[in-house]
Each structure stands twice: as C-alpha cells, then as structure tokens.
Amino acid sequence: MQRVVTLKPFSLITPTASIAVDTHGGRAKCLQRLLRLGLPVPDTVALSFETVRRIAAGNLPDMQAVLNACGDRPLVSVRPSSMDPDWGGPRAVLNVGMTEERHAALSGSHGELAATTLYLRFIQSYAVHVARLDPDMFDLPEVPTRAEIERMLRTFREETDEDFPQDPAVQLGEVLRSIARAWEGTTSRLLRQAKGAPADAGLGLVVQEMALGLGPAESGSGVVQFVDGSTGERRVEGRYLRQGQGRDAVLGSPGAARIACDPNGQSLEDLCPDILRQLVEHGHTCRKSLREEMQIEFTIESSRLRILDAVRVARNSRAALRIAVSLANDGIVSPDEAVLRIDPRALTELLHPQVSVDAPRDVVARGIAASPGAATGRIVFSSTAAQASAAGGEACILVRRETAPEDIRGMHAAAGVLTERGGQTSHAAVIARGIGLPCIVGTSGIKIRQRQGSLVLEDGRRFSEGDLITLDGATGEVLAGAVDMVGPTLDDSFKTLLGWADEARDMGIRANADTPAEARVASRFEAQGIGLCRTEHMFYEDDRLTVMREMIFAKSSEDRQATLDQLLPMQRADFVELFEIMQGKPVCIRLFDPPLHEFLPSAREDQRALAESLDLPIAEVTSRVEQLSEFNPMLGMRGVRLGVTVPEIYDMQARAIFEATIAASHSGAPVVPEVMIPLVSARREVEIVKTRIDAVAAAVRVETGENLDYRLGVMVETPRACLRAHEIAAHSAFLSFGTNDLTQMTYGLSRDDAGRFMSDYVNQGVFLEDPFHILDVDGVGELLVLGATRGRQTSPGITLSVCGEHGGNVESIEFCRDAGFDYVSCSPFRVPVARLAAAHLALRRRKVT
C-alpha cells in the first residue's frame, strides 16, 4: 500500500523540520543543513513542490501566515528550490514587501537612499518578472530619487490599469504565482528536460527574510569559496560589494572587492577581518559536514554576518579531481566516494592540452571531433612535408583528403591531423586516437587544392602551406592562427585517484598499442597489458616496405620464405622492445591483417619506381597491382585468409614472437605472449593456423633448447565467428571481440565510408548514436553476448575481451562487464578513463547488491 504523506503547505526551516530534497528541493534542504551547522541563516520558509503546484493552479496558501513565519523583518526574498540546480528555473525575486509604508520606515532606519534604492529595485523586478511589462520602461536610474519612484508607479498604473500593490501579502502571492506558473510553462519544461529532468519535475520555493546589505554601518553582500574552481587548490576567493544585495558582487559590478587581502586595501579581509574569520570557519564547517566544497552567499547588514545560501563550488575537471582527492585525504569522504565523484569522461580533457576557455576563436571550419586535445601548427599537405617540418623542429598540422597507412609516419611527425573525409573510425581518427594526436575528420566544408598547396574554406577564405592553424579536437573546430592553450594535468591527485579506482574495479583494462611509443604511454597509464598490438605498421617502414614488396612479387613459396627471412630479425626486435617495455605484462599480438595490395603503390610513377627497384618490367608490376586490387578490401583477402593461403607470413611472425619471447625473458620478466588470429569466420581456419604455429613453437623450443609458453586466441570480428564461437573456442585460449569490424559487418557499413551520411543518420534519429562511437547494444551487443556465452559453453575458462575502439567507451565498458568479459582494451590515452569507468561500475553494483 502506498503511504500518503500530507505535507504542510509551508514550513519554517528549522533543524528538525520535515524538509527533503524530493519534496522541497535542494536549496531548502541545504539551508536546513546550514542551520543545523549553526550558521546564521535568516528565517526561511520552504514551500513544497505540491504547494507550488497548487499555487500554479490558483490555490494560494495564507500569505500573511508565510510572512509571519519569516519573522518580524519587513522584507523577504523568494528563491527557487528544485531537485537539481542544473535544471535551471525562475530567477530569485528580492525585497518583496516594499511598500510606501516600508519605504517610510526604512528611510528612518537605513536612510532614504537605501530605502529608495530598495523600493525602485522591487518595483522594477515586480513590473518586469511578475506583471511581465516591458523592461525598457523600468530601467533603474543612476540616482535613486522619489521622483523616479513616482514615475515607475505611474508607468505601472498606466500599463496595468491597476495601482502598484501596497499589501506585502498580495505582493508575495503574486510573486509566488508568477514563479510557479513560469516553471510549468512549456519553454522551461523543455529546457529542463533537455538537461535530464523528468517530465513531472517539481519546484519548491524558499521565502526568506531579507538581510538588507544596504544601509548604515558596514553593509553589503558577497560570495566566498575556499578552493580555486579551475585548479582545485585550496585558497580563499570571492567578491564582496559594499551596499550590494544578493549576487550583485559577482554580476560584474565594477565596485566589487576581493575577499582576501589585496594591494588596494579594499578587500573584505582589509575591511572586516573578523567577518572573514567567521566566513572561513563556516567554510570549514561546511566542507567537513556537507562533505563538499561550498560557495557561500552572505550579506553583512550593519556589520552583522548573515548566510543566505550555499551551493557546490563550480569547478572544471582538473579541480574536481583535486577536490575529491583532497576530501578523501582529509578523511571527509572515502576513497571510493572520491572515485565515484569524478565522471570518467571528464578525465579526457586532463590528458591533452586544451584551447583556453577565454581565448578568442576565429573558427574557419567545423568537422567531426575525432581525437581530443588541441594543437597549433603550420599547414602541410603531405606526410613527407610533415616529416620535413618535424625534422626542422616546426610543429605542423597534416591536412589530407583522408589518410592511408602510408601516412602513418607523417601522422607521427605532425602535431594534429585534419581530413576532409572520414568519420569517427576512419583511418585518421583511429590512428590519431591511438597516438593521442588531436584530429578533426569529415570537415566536408573545406577543399584541399593539393597541387596549388592551398586549402579553401566554405566562405572562400584560403590558407596556404605553411600558414598557422589550430585544431580544437574537443569541439571539432578549426581555428585560424595560434590560440592560447592550457596544458595537460597528470598530477599526484590524478595518480592517487586512479590508484583508488584500480582497487575498486573488478575488470581488466588493457591498451591497444602497436609501437614502442604507444606501449610506453600504455605503461605510463598503468594498463594491465597490451590487448591489441597490430603488427602491420611494422611493415611500412622504408627498408621493410621494400622487402614486403619483394615478397609480394615472389614466384614461389621458397622465394617468399627467403624475403620473409629478411624481415624476421626486424620483427623479432620489434617484439623484444614491446615485451621489455611491458615488463612481463601480457602482450596480445594480432597476426598480419591487411590485404597485400595496401603495400603496393597505386600511382603510376611509384609503380615505375618499384619496377626499377625490383628489376621487373613495369607491366608486371601494374598487372600484379591490378590482380591484387579488390572491390571491397574490407571483405577481401586479408587476416586469416592470408594466413591460410600464404602461410609463410604467419610462420615468420610466429617465429619472431617466440624468439623475442625467449630473448626478453632472459633480460627481464618472464613473457607469455598472446598470439591472435584476425578475421576468423570458421573453426577450420583456427585449426590450420594453430597447427602451423604450434609447429613453429616446437621448432624454436628445439633450436634454442629453452622452454616457451604462449596463448593462441582468436579475434572475433565477423558475425559468423560470434555465431560459431562454441566451435572456435575449442581451439582458443582467448576470444577478443573486435567491435570495429564486427560493427561494420553487422550493419553492412564500412566505417571509412559511413562518415558521409552518418551525421544525417544521427540527426534523423535513424541511428541514436554513431555505432562506431557508441556500441550498438541491440545488434552488435547481442552478437557479443551470444559469442561470449557460446565460447564459455565449450571452454568455461576462456578469456573474453573487447579490443575495438569501443573498449575505451564508458557505456561499452558497462556492457562488457555485464556480459562477463574479463577485460577491455582501448587506446592508450583512454586507459585512465576506462580504469575509472570500470571502478564506477564495480562500486555502483556493490552498492546495489
């Protein structure tokens, strides 16, 4: 049976009154807490959501009773109190109760100037916000005079055909009704729903006796907080305005002074050091008891401090992190709670430089924000130019129609990447996120005139090679020139918090890392291993590319073998380095995956050069290129299909891995490499590759006389591999789900080509989100669960993981944890986010159970 609670229409807030956030709103509750802490809060009455709803419907409670409850003071303020301050709401109305009679009385007690000022302010506020009259007619005068009062009252009468109400109870009633109705209005409702409020979100109101802040002796108002909202460092800051009311001090009032001591001697500390001492004490009390850094709104009325309100200090991610850690270090909150207080997504901006919030922005183009961070550099149009620029110590931005594997070295050399085409998971985007490079893709408004070395924008502006631009990878905006930046923050607080996160989480986090540089980042961010090491980039370096091409032109298995033998020592050295960096942590190496034609030049002149270097007729080169070219390379002769039909490549790679294992185990921690077969769609593919790789391992054991252990597994990235996971698992130590390719195949959607219509699709709600960005739980997700369940059926102890781009995504991590995956692997720069997100999940589930 539902319990019906009948609330009083209004309650004076006392330490024991029945006030709750979900009946009276956050402000009312906070004021009660301040009262309980003994802070000098003026008498305040709270009106419940229910009461405000009735007021909107026309049922006013007894206004005089409300006024009486607010004590014997002549004036009151009305402030909104919703469940969540972020939902917005009507503005506060001050000085309710100002009438001719009160004006006369206040002129006596506080002086005519103060009384006139308050009266004018209230008339204006009431006329504009309650009577909804034209604000231009109620401008406040420079000098408050009786004549101005008369003018405003007359205007009010003319516009409304009524006299300005002179009964405080009537005034309060009209103010409350106006606010209550504004909250129910469509505009407000849509606005707050956009911020996550439920459709039936209620509004409470607080009616508080006014502490005037104007008048004789030291009077004024201000805000103070005890922490820096942008760094999280503890220090007193705020603004104080003599003869000010409400938030006047922070609303850009030029007369406002600092709180703490300043050179002009005009700060609050200078003016009333005792009051500052009281404030600091209140601040300490709040921090400890409310377990949060609060900003306090106060008024000094004739040298007497009154605390009107306190709200959570606004802060950026960096400050939030430091505040949480500091609260935990001081024993005020638990480390777990500190962890939960930081949104994992917010970590991203700490890991990269950002365009300064205050910097002027000359936006010249907009694209898809594909990799976070900001970078300034000179425009280059080719990877060669990027490398030249880097060699000359000049930061550059690589601008391309789209990038291809040949551009990797250029990308490594650049400070940022801008492409005309592509989506969230285009080559440029994926690689950029992998190496932590700011990147904007799908900038469809720009036109690259590579030959003329220029970049034409939608508005006709033209940039040339060498011109400075700035990429804001957080917003997807391209800015002209150099722009002020703020640097990344990896301070002790960061490390402490992530340490606590690691203690809380119950799911592994690895990094996708292909190069020693990436592996070092992974290690620095304390990934628990490498979940995906793509090996193909290792074949693009100049000396290796030549050998690769020789292999492609080999006429027999023996010739192929012979050319691959030249690559063996290089591959071995690659792996030794990775194993050493990862110090015995698991490294999962994906065997060669791309189609061979990616290694052949497509331009005629490059083909001629290749023909020369291989001493072949150009016709032979051209014909081989044509032979190998594919309609849909994504779905072609790559991955395990190469492994089965040209087995020499995998043989060489397996040997390199095993020899490196032995070498690295000599010089450091013992290594158990993980070897992963890509693009599997049938059990037999695994059997065939496994047989050969086991044979290579056996041969290496015999040749070296050393023992050698390894784990062979499968990258599950075709729908069929998910469906047949029970068969495939029988031969696999692990299944790692490649959600990029799996998403492509499940949707029948190439990530490289989807960029062109993805925004249309998301805008029209065809896809709620870009499925390459946010895991498609309904479709791809079902295949993941199906694959995981079937895999565990055959092989209960099998390791399950996700190694696609989604691995670093908060929603996807939750999905994977629920599906019982052992770990996720993501871009090295996403590792902290993933560690924190996993901790959140574990902590929240622990709370629930």
Add this chain to the structure above:
Amino acid sequence: MQRVVTLKPFSLITPTASIAVDTHGGRAKCLQRLLRLGLPVPDTVALSFETVRRIAAGNLPDMQAVLNACGDRPLVSVRPSSMDPDWGGPRAVLNVGMTEERHAALSGSHGELAATTLYLRFIQSYAVHVARLDPDMFDLPEVPTRAEIERMLRTFREETDEDFPQDPAVQLGEVLRSIARAWEGTTSRLLRQAKGAPADAGLGLVVQEMALGLGPAESGSGVVQFVDGSTGERRVEGRYLRQGQGRDAVLGSPGAARIACDPNGQSLEDLCPDILRQLVEHGHTCRKSLREEMQIEFTIESSRLRILDAVRVARNSRAALRIAVSLANDGIVSPDEAVLRIDPRALTELLHPQVSVDAPRDVVARGIAASPGAATGRIVFSSTAAQASAAGGEACILVRRETAPEDIRGMHAAAGVLTERGGQTSHAAVIARGIGLPCIVGTSGIKIRQRQGSLVLEDGRRFSEGDLITLDGATGEVLAGAVDMVGPTLDDSFKTLLGWADEARDMGIRANADTPAEARVASRFEAQGIGLCRTEHMFYEDDRLTVMREMIFAKSSEDRQATLDQLLPMQRADFVELFEIMQGKPVCIRLFDPPLHEFLPSAREDQRALAESLDLPIAEVTSRVEQLSEFNPMLGMRGVRLGVTVPEIYDMQARAIFEATIAASHSGAPVVPEVMIPLVSARREVEIVKTRIDAVAAAVRVETGENLDYRLGVMVETPRACLRAHEIAAHSAFLSFGTNDLTQMTYGLSRDDAGRFMSDYVNQGVFLEDPFHILDVDGVGELLVLGATRGRQTSPGITLSVCGEHGGNVESIEFCRDAGFDYVSCSPFRVPVARLAAAHLALRRRKVT
C-alpha cells in the same frame, strides 16, 4: 532389444525365399522378382552380405552344397549383388566348374569348339582374376585348340607351382574368396565411398547355373530394352551375339546383331522372331510389375530363352523425365512417384544446350562453371564489340577480366561470358545465371591482352578477337573452335511432370527478374511471381544514364527532382510492361540499391566527355567522382541509406510503381505491387521510407481518383536486420532475405573478391562448400531462422522468403521450407529446378509423417 536374425549362409532363390536388398543385395532381389513374374531364370543361389564377409575372413560354406543347389547343370556363374549397383564391385566370373572332365562331356553335347572355348575362357578368367597372374600370359587365341589349353594349364602350373584345380567345388570356393576379399580391399572401399556407399557396405553374391549360349542350334546371348536411354522414347533396342556369353554382345563385339529387324536381316527379330516376342512380353511384364524400364540380359541355349538378369535402363535426364511421365501416364506409378524419380538438379541440363557427349574436346582453359549451358561464338573483348557483333547477327563470347554493371548490355548481346576473375557470385556469374547465359569465371590461367586484342592461355596458345571458341558452362571448360551441341528439351513430359510437382509442393517459387525478357522466361517457367526485381539496370540505358548523371550533379533537391521527373515516365513504362507480362501475379520491386558512383565514369576520357555533356569544368566532374568513390562500396552509401539521405529517388520510383499499377490494372489483371527496401539495418530506416512512400501513394490516389493497394516490405540482408527483425517486421508486410549480401556480411567476405582464394579454402576444407553457392546453414542459416522467428513474433502473418542466389539451390530450398518460409525466389532458369525440389520436399515429408 535388437532382434538377431540368423540367415542361412546361402539360399536358392525362389519366389518365397527370404531375400532382401539389405541382406543379399539388389541383384539377388531383382532375380527373385523376375522369378515371381514367371521369367525363365536359371537356378540361382544367393549368398548374403554376412556370408561373403565370412568368406573374406576365411570361412567358406559348403561349396558342393552351393553347386548342388544350382541344379544339375555342369557350370555356374558368379555375380556381385551390392545394395546399390552404382557402388561398383568385382566383375562377374563365368563358366566356373570347367574341368577336363566337363570339357570331355561338353565336347560330346555341344561340340569340341564350344567346349574348348569355354575351358580357355575359364582358365584365363581364373588365372587373371582369382590367381592374379599376368593377363598377358593368358591371352585368348584366335582359334581355340587343345594345344592352347595345354599351354595355359602349363603356364598356370609354372606361375603358381600348383595344378589348375579340377574340382568344381574348389574352383567355386576360390572364386568366391577372391571376389569377397577384393570387395574388402582399400581401393574398392574408397571408390565406393566416393560414390556414397557407407563404410560398412556389404556385398552379396549370386551363383547361377550357366545357360551356355554356345553350342548347337540357335545359341547366343544379348541384352534388350524397350526404351531409348537418351530420348526416353519407347522402342525395342539391344544387341544379340550368336555363340556369345554374358555381355559379349554389348562389349563392342563386331559380330553382334541388332535386336529389332534390320536391313541385313541379321537381327534377332529376323533370326528368331518367336524369341523376340517372348522378350517383348517379358519386357512388358517387368515394366508393369517392377514399375521401371528394365534392360534384360538373356541367353539363348539351343533355341531356348533364358533370362539371366535385369537391370534399370541407363538413361540421361531427358529420358529419365519422359520415362517417369510415361510410367505415370500408363498408371504404373503415381504422379507423385514420377515426380520423386527425377532429381531436380538433373533438370538444369534440360534447360540449356549442351556440348554433345561424343564431340571431340580441345580444352584450352578451365575455370569455374558459373552458369550452365554451352555456347559457341567469336571472341570479343568489350561490351561495345559484343553489341556490334550481335547487331551483325554473329554469335560472340564476351571475354573480360571481370564484368561490371556497364557490361550488362554487352552480356545481353553475347552468347556466353568468360572472365579471368570472379567466383560463383561475381557480377558476371550472377548476371549470366539471371539471363540464362553460359558463363565461366575465375579462369585464372588465361591472360587477357585487351590492347592487342588477344587472349593468351597457360600453355602459351594465343587467340585473337574474332576467333571461335566454345564455353561448356556445365564443366567450366573452354574449348577451341565450334563444337557439336544438343539442344534444350522443354517437351510435354517436362510440362506434365512440373504440373504434378506443383500439385505436390507446399511452398511458393518465384523468379528474380529485372527485365521484360527475364520476366517472360519466369512466366514461361510458371514462376508464381517475381520475388526480386532489381531496378538499377533500368538506369544504365543510354538516355537514362545521362539523366542519372545530371541528377548526381544536381545542386539542390529541386534540381534533383527535376532530373528525376525525366526518368519517371521511363520507369513507369518499365513497370507497366513487367506487370502486364506477369498478368496480376505478384511483382516485388526492390528500390534503387547501388552506390551512385557506379553511374559515373572512372576513365579520364569518359569524365571529359561527361564534363562536356553536362557543360561543367572537368575538375568538377573529377572531384565529384572522387568525392563519391568509396573504400568498400558494398558497405557504403547505397540501398536505404540513399533512400534516407537522397529521398527523391525513392519518391520517383514509388510514383512510377503506383502509376504503373493503375495503368496495368486498367489493361489487365489487378496488380498489387510489392515495394522492397534494400540494405535495412535499423527499424527507423523503414519508418522514414514508409512515411514518404505512403505519402506518394496517397498523392497518386488523389491525383488519379483511383484506388491503389500495395505491400511494403524489407530486404533483410544485414546481420543486424535479422537480429532486429521483430522491430522491422512491425512496419513490413514481408521480409525477403537476401542471402547473397547476408552471406557476405556474416563471413565478412566480399563475393567479388572471394574468388581468388575460395578454391584454396574449399580444397583445404576450411569451408565445406562455397557459401555463396551452397547456403551456410550453420552461420547464415542461423541468422535466417532467427530473423524469421523474430519477424513472426511481432507479425505472425508476415510473408517470409529468400531471394538470394541460394533460392534456386536444392539444399537451400529444403532449409527454407523447414524454417517456414513462404516462398523462395531464384533465377528464372532455376525456377523448374526449384519447383521440382520443393515438390520432393513436400512429398518426402508427407511420407515421413
């Protein structure tokens, strides 16, 4: 509890003896049947599988008892009797029992020449097949003499160190043992397993008293049948050899005579008309009672007819069909049984011309047999040349590296297509099957030198444009020059049988037909409608292509609309024609599917021409082509993705369909068109397209003032559409599963690129079959079942079908029927096969239940 049946080691075959095919083999059973029919079969003893197994193991039953059971005749023959005659087996051994003593006796009764001939034959047969001596040492002499007998007996003694056995019981024992062991040998076992025999297939043997066929009065042997094995027409044919034994008459003996009257007066009819009359009578008896056309093996011994054996007449598909229909028409078998007697696969060869079996074959290359039938024509290397050749009335073979949509008109003009690249489901293969054109793809050994207008083969031979070649689409062989052909057969029997099949089947069969020509074939083959009409080909015709290109270059929705308005009347005419041909049967029209770049020229010179015709700078053309080009067109901006982002195309098509519906309904049967949305992966795609198409229908209703009905459905070809079928079905009247694309996406395998390694994959057993050829029941099949089940969950009455290439495949039809699909749709030329296959399934299931 298993019942143990103890069989006698041997049984004299009598009408009531316990003889069964699965214990004694087919020949023993057939002989019993002949006896029951009162045919003059010599005494015969049947040895069971079990007995023969024991003989192989060394346990001989009492041989004298066997001989005694065979009656009082001096000689016996031994013949194999396995469960299925196709499994092969040891050869027959005749004249067992010939000894010196029998020789003397026979010389008296049948003359010395006959006796000596029989003795020599037996010694030879025993020495070679039982004692396994060198056949060269036992050649039969031209003239049989006593000296030859002595020579052979001496050779036997020298080679075996034993005398030739003179005890008939010993001879028989050795013969049986030898045959029994041969059956158990590895070679025989592998051979018969390759033909489908189980590992433990048994062999029975029949020992029959010899009717000699040699000797005084009219003596000889022959075979006779009463139907033509290659046409199925009823007539007496066979061979008879005087003084011959066993199958001498048919083993190419030059003295053999015809059975029926011949000009030389030497036929059996001429020699012994009475015996022929008996044979004809026996033939009638057999046909009626054994319900089959039998070939009878007979011997005439001193003018007395003996029937040694009868076997099913060997026949080709055409004859098989006519025989089955004739048996049913004569009331001997039921129409259902006639239907079941014809293998659906066998129909294929009836629908196309074939290379004559006897024609000499100069095979110059081998590829994948992608579309059946044979064609001879002059080599052309381009679609233009093909059209020119066709215009000149000269049959041509279009030879291409691979075909593209631009080649469609060339393919229509050609008599056959040969491509270097591609697999069973490459563009060339699919289109060729669709239009019933012989086609060979993946002919990797050939090299096309398009510029020089020549074709170089693996062996270095060179063909030039204009040279004659022949494609054998049944074998995948390319033959030099023109070759003799036999024509297709669509006679009354064919129609009758398929009529019976239609009565039996419980599943619909439609055809995939894009053009009026294909629709006419579909109609001729009595498809129940068009299951898939691809509309894109309609945009490739010259005048339309230009308009298409203008549309692609349109700068606004209005411009696009205006160019599409030009296509509207043409599309409408297309549909009117299709509706008229199909006479009110359902026509399922797939909305525009291919990526737009397929309509733009890729060659520089063609781009220039386009720029001229559109009056645009070439740079704009080039840049648009580049902009639209895709990495993986298969997974790109096509299908419903175009429908959502460039909705004007679907609007135009919908209008054309609806206007055509009204026009065609005026002139003929009422039409309810089916409109199908391709490449769906999300519910919302369907909603968006449905809203627009419903609006077009409403507009057409208002404009014409006529009623108009239509069904909107979805082509399910992405794994995600299968997984979300319950959502998609809510907005669909039907779901048609496109198994081509679904297979591509489930495997992550492009059908256009798979050809390169598919044969490797099938050879290594990675895939048991090419999944584009035979439906992958395990993976793709699971998605089909899942999609069907979920679709029916939401929408129990929804129509389910398969419209991929698999639709015409016998195994796939079975799968679809089991999964509860309403119909399958396949190439028009596969429709008869599908109708028959569906009938088989229905009849078999009816038998089971």
